Each structure stands twice: as C-alpha cells, then as structure tokens.
Amino acid sequence: MSTLMITHDVEDVEHWLASPKREELLGPLGISARPCVDSDRSNHVGLVVEAPDIDALQQVLASPEAAAAMKHDGVRPETLHVMVQP
Numbered sequence: 085m086s087t088l089m090i091t092h093d094v095e096d097v098e099h100w101l102a103s104p105k106r107e108e109l110l111g112p113l114g115i116s117a118r119p120c121v122d123s124d125r126s127n128h129v130g131l132v133v134e135a136p137d138i139d140a141l142q143q144v145l146a147s148p149e150a151a152a153a154m155k156h157d158g159v160r161p162e163t164l165h166v167m168v169q170p
Contacts, residue, residue: 086138087169090117091130095158097121100129105153113140128163138168 094100106117115135122128135141144150145166154161 086135086141088133088135088138088141089130089167089169090133091122091128091163091165091167093125093127093160093163094129095127095160097127097129100157100159103157105156106131109144109149109153110141113137113144115141115144 101119101121106119110117110133113135114137115133117131117133120130120132122130133141151161
C-alpha cells in the first residue's frame with residue numbers, strides 16, 4: 085500500500101468536497117482518498133491517498149475519465165502536485 089498527498093487548487097471548495105467523482109473514479113480500484121482543505125489558501129485543497137497499486141493510480145490520473153472528473157470538480161490541473169510517502 086502506498087500513501088500519497090495530492091494537492092491542487094479548485095474553483096469552489098464546497099463543490100469539490102461534496103463531489104462523488106473521486107469515489108466513483110478511485111473506489112473501484114481499491115484507492116481511498118481523504119480530503120483536506122488548506123486553512124491559509126482559500127482554494128487550495130489536498131487528498132491523502134492510499135493506493136494498493138501506485139501504477140494503477142498513475143494510469144487512472146492520466147486517463148480521460150480523470151480529466152472529466154477533475155473538470156467536473158473544478159480542479160485546476162496545472163496546480164496538481166503529487167507527493168509519495170517514502
């Protein structure tokens with residue numbers, strides 16, 4: 085199991101928090117994602133991700149389905165940053 089922190093900016097934090105898209109995309113792969121909100125930067129958010137297969141996570145993040153989910157959620161993809169726990 086790999087643990088990652090994924091951060092990015094969003095258009096609307098409340099919309100992003102309420103969206104079912106993360107679970108729809110990641111859940112079937114056994115990937116969990118716990119949301120976090122930056123208390124200092126109003127539209128900066130993150131996910132603590134637990135992934136049984138980091139390659140599968142990377143593939144899904146590069147997919148058209150992930151792009152559609154991010155667009156739906158108001159994610160600014162150019163701000164996406166992924167960190168892996170060593």
